[in-house]
Amino acid sequence: MIPVIGLLAGLGLGLWLQPTVPLWLQPYLPIAIVAALDAVVGALRALGEKRFNDRVFVISFISNVIIASAMVFVGDQLGVGSQLSTGVIVVLGIRIFANAAAIRRRIFHA
Amino acid sequence: MPESYVSRFRRWSRPTGMHLLIGGLIAVLGFGMATQFVQDEATDYTSVRGVELVELLKSIDAANERLGTQIEDLTQTRDDLLSSSRRSEDAEEEARQRSEQLAILAGSVGATGPGVVVTIDDPDEAVSANQLLDAVQELRDAGAEAIAINGTARVVAQTYFLDDESSIVVGGREVKRPFVVEAIGDPATMSEAVKFRGGLIDRVSNAGGKATVEERDKVTITALADVKGPEYARPTS
Numbered sequence: 574m575i576p577v578i579g580l581l582a583g584l585g586l587g588l589w590l591q592p593t594v595p596l597w598l599q600p601y602l603p604i605a606i607v608a609a610l611d612a613v614v615g616a617l618r619a620l621g622e623k624r625f626n627d628r629v630f631v632i633s634f635i636s637n638v639i640i641a642s643a644m645v646f647v648g649d650q651l652g653v654g655s656q657l658s659t660g661v662i663v664v665l666g667i668r669i670f671a672n673a674a675a676i677r678r679r680i681f682h683a
Numbered sequence: 684m685p686e687s688y689v690s691r692f693r694r695w696s697r698p699t700g701m702h703l704l705i706g707g708l709i710a711v712l713g714f715g716m717a718t719q720f721v722q723d724e725a726t727d728y729t730s731v732r733g734v735e736l737v738e739l740l741k742s743i744d745a746a747n748e749r750l751g752t753q754i755e756d757l758t759q760t761r762d763d764l765l766s767s768s769r770r771s772e773d774a775e776e777e778a779r780q781r782s783e784q785l786a787i788l789a790g791s792v793g794a795t796g797p798g799v800v801v802t803i804d805d806p807d808e809a810v811s812a813n814q815l816l817d818a819v820q821e822l823r824d825a826g827a828e829a830i831a832i833n834g835t836a837r838v839v840a841q842t843y844f845l846d847d848e849s850s851i852v853v854g855g856r857e858v859k860r861p862f863v864v865e866a867i868g869d870p871a872t873m874s875e876a877v878k879f880r881g882g883l884i885d886r887v888s889n890a891g892g893k894a895t896v897e898e899r900d901k902v903t904i905t906a907l908a909d910v911k912g913p914e915y916a917r918p919t920s
Contacts, residue, residue: 579706580713587717594718602719609712627701634708 600649601642604658608641609634611665614672621679641665787829790837790908794829798867798902799874801883805860805892812844812851814890818864818883819844825876827866829904833858834865837908854908870898 594602612634619625641661648657677683786792801818803810819830819838830838832853842854850859866873877883877896887894 575702575706576709579708579710583710583713583715584717586710587714588721591721592718602715606712606715606719609708609715613709613712627705631701631704631708 600654600658601645604641604645604661605638607662607665607669608637611668611672612637614669614676618672618675618679621676637665788839789910790829790839790906791910793903793905793907794867795901795903796828796867797870797900798827798865798898799870799877800897800899800902801864801866801877801894802897803860803862803864803883803887803892803894805887805890807891808849808860809890809892810860810862810887812846814883814886815851815853815862815864816844817886818877821876821883822864822866822868822873825868825873827868827873829867831865831904831906833863834904835906837904837906839908842908865902865904867902867904870900874898 612630615633616625616630619629644661645654645658648654651657783792787794799822801822803815803818815832819827819832822830832838836842836853836856836858838853843852845852847857850857851862852858874896877894884894884896
């Protein structure tokens with residue numbers, strides 16, 4: 574309940590305020606969002622399997638965001654920023670798909 | 684069974700610190716997503732890398748050059764059009780002036796300006812068409828630019844003078860005595876041309892009439908000549 578309210582509140586606030594992303598944050602924000610989405614989908618799967626743990630979710634959320642951003646940062650420093658962010662996106666995308674597939678199997682048994 | 688649902692719901696909905704933290708994290712995620720959505724509507728080049736930027740720069744340079752050439756072309760065209768329209772304005776102005784001059788010459792418009800009014804009073808009907816024509820010729824010689832007789836007959840190139848019973852026909856219009864000749868031109872010169880010894884005034888008094896000339900700062904001629912296009916004559920060349 575609270576997460577849903579939080580999501581709606583965040584979306585509404587962002588659409589209402591329409592903030593401009595600071596320049597230093599611009600390369601990291603999309604990656605951080607995908608990493609956070611991965612954590613959220615993983616949490617949904619854990620909820621479905623009744624092994625959801627608050628601590629695990631919070632830590633995985635934060636660490637996902639930080640690691641993804643750090644990889645982009647390091648990639649930028651090494652001059653392979655675009656390739657590395659593509660790699661991060663691909664890995665996170667695969668994880669999201671895997672988790673979504675697990676949820677789907679659990680709900681539809683298919 | 685319902686009891687268990689209620690307790691589960693209560694447990695689920697009871698906010699603990701951890702729940703609030705999770706809600707806050709999800710809110711941050713939503714905020715970031717919304718921000719990114721809004722941001723993506725504007726083109727930004729921060730995610731574009733060096734090589735692509737160089738390509739972009741090259742294509743923009745090419746477009747810039749092309750547009751510059753286009754600007755030059757269009758400026759040239761505009762200047763051409765402006766100068767040609769100015770030329771045609773000049774030509775129009777010239778044509779208008781010429782048409783005004785010709786209209787006064789042809790007697791198709793009224794005219795106003797300084798001039799003289801010559802009144803010829805001859806109770807004995809001694810002044811003939813010839814003498815009236817002489818008077819007109821003398822005024823023309825003195826530089827009259829527009830002449831009308833009795834306010835009805837405009838004297839132009841085609842105007843003829845004919846004796847009729849008790850009146851004179853000027854250019855097809857009958858003018859009755861006394862004759863009033865209005866002429867626009869230099870008043871002093873024209874009055875001299877009428878007054879000199881042996882001139883119009885003398886001749887009229889010899890014939891038993893009386894002629895007077897009056898200089899005016901402003902004479903207005905409203906009589907128009909019957910303008911008709913030439914039936915036989917055609918311009919040469």
